[in-house]
Amino acid sequence: MGWVSGEERAAWRSRGTDATLFVIAVVVTLQTADRRLGMPGPLPEWFVHLDLVVGLLCCLGLWWRRRYPVALAATLVAVCTFSESASTAALVALFTVAVHCSTRVTLTLTVASLAAFGVFFGFRPEPGIPAWVMVVLLVTGHAAVVAWGMLVRSRRELVASLRERASVAEVEARLRAERSQHEARETLAREMHDVLGHRLSLLSVHAGALAFHRTASAEETARAAEVIRENAHRALQDLREVIGVLRAPVGELPLPGVADITELIDETDRAGTPVELRDAHAVTTGGREVPETVGRTLYRFVQESLTNARKHAPGAPVVVRIEGEPSDHLSAEVENRTPPAPPDVPAAPAGSGEGLRGLAERATLVGGGLDYGPTASGGWRVGMRLPWPA
Known part of the structure; x- marks a missing residue:
């Protein structure tokens, strides 16, 4: 059937x-x-x-x-x-x-x-039958017929309206789901770029050093190999953390914040890029309380900026400045000088710009802004300004 x-x-x-x-x-x-x-x-x-x-x-x-x-x-x-x-x-x-x-x-x-x-x-x-009785019968009969018909019409209009609303709700739900998926993909892309880009740039720098400096001593080779091994291991750990955040319930796993910036700078310094931190208000050491969202954005900003400096200006000194006042703003700036690269080392390939776009999106999400460009001395500067509620 x-x-x-x-x-x-x-x-x-x-x-x-x-x-x-x-x-x-x-x-x-x-x-x-x-x-x-x-x-x-x-x-x-x-x-x-x-x-x-x-x-x-x-x-x-x-x-x-x-x-x-x-x-x-x-x-x-x-x-x-x-x-x-x-x-x-x-x-x-x-x-x-x-x-x-x-x-x-x-x-x-x-x-x-x-x-x-x-x-x-x-x-x-x-x-x-008296005339008035006939009038009453005619009016009553017509009223009953018309009322019945209008009742049927109202019911049909109500059913049609409910169906239309259900259809509109279904379309809106599908659009919300698609938008949520798109936002989730964008967020995942930013996280993967920021987390893995930092580690992989370290691997690239030291692997390139081993390839171009074949006359390096055994101690230098061992130190570079140890940095490669350590950062490969940490890259896997970072990848597991990102996947864990995706799988775990919201808020279960902690994300990096301002307290992790000093470790990030020390790690970059050990990898061969000299970094100077100028934290006027001891933000990175817990001297001032920074909102979690702002702190996480600041961490990703420093991480991506150090990654870019290491990739495009290997060995160049980097200065990280963090300053601001509560209830006003929190600003951060990362500046690198001209790299002292030897002539036989090829220049790093041009970036895709995804990192800077991701930083601009992060800053916009918390009500801040991003600016960047070359310096007068031939280096590169990236600045971010974020709101700092009291």
């Missing part, structure tokens, strides 16, 4: 409703004609049969009530001015208008229908 789609079920349901209303209208029309034939009156029998034929034709027109609701209702209301048998079909058409059309159109056709019924019963009053 095949599955039936929602549209197919709705189509079958609509056909069933149309058939039910058609049968009801035909049955009521036949009963009305039969009642008229059994009542004594001035109307000849052939007129009643003609009225029945008109009523059945009106019932047949109900099959087009969904396609032409207003035109069909207006036509049947006009027929009701002289045909009693068309009244049931006219009420069904009025119900359809209440379901599918606006309130203004519905009320207009309702008033027209009441006027048509009034004209009919004005010329052919119902024997034994």
Whole structure:
């Protein structure tokens, strides 16, 4: 057995409703004609049969009530001015208008229908029923039909609105998920670049030194090999830490901050790049409290700047300046001089700029800024200014 789609079920349901209303209208029309034939009156029998034929034709027109609701209702209301048998079909058409059309159109056709019924019963009053009772019955019947149709319309509009909201919510959820994935990838790319770039640059410098200085003493070779081994081991540790942060619950594993900057500088100094730290307010030794997010951004700034200095100016002295005041700002600057590179050592390849872009993004995220450029002495300077709440 095949599955039936929602549209197919709705189509079958609509056909069933149309058939039910058609049968009801035909049955009521036949009963009305039969009642008229059994009542004594001035109307000849052939007129009643003609009225029945008109009523059945009106019932047949109900099959087009969904396609032409207003035109069909207006036509049947006009027929009701002289045909009693068309009244049931006219009420069904009025119900359809209440379901599918606006309130203004519905009320207009309702008033027209009441006027048509009034004209009919004005010329052919119902024997034994006072006029005021007939008016009450007509108004009550029309009100019930119109209210039922408008209730159905309101329910359909509510269902359609809920479906639209669900669809919009689904699209928004998908966009949020895609945006979160994009942000997560950007964050991961920055972390991997900052963490591994620092270690790998040390490996590159010392491996290059071993390759170009083949006349180095055994002690120098052993020291360079030890630096390579140590930084390769630390690179693996850093990679495990990054993966651990990704896998662990939020906030479980600590991230580097200002307290780790001195270790970073000592490590760079031991690797052969002389670094001087000028910390005016003892920020790196815990003399001033720095927010965690700002401190982590400052650490990544120093790390990336030292990596770039070591890569593009190997052996050049580097100065790291950190200063500022709480409730004002915290600024950091890393400046390297012209490298004393021997002529036989090839220049480092041009960078992709990802590191500086990543630093600029980090600074922007915490409300700061980044600037960089060459110095007058031929070196390179990178500065970052961050907010420092009290």
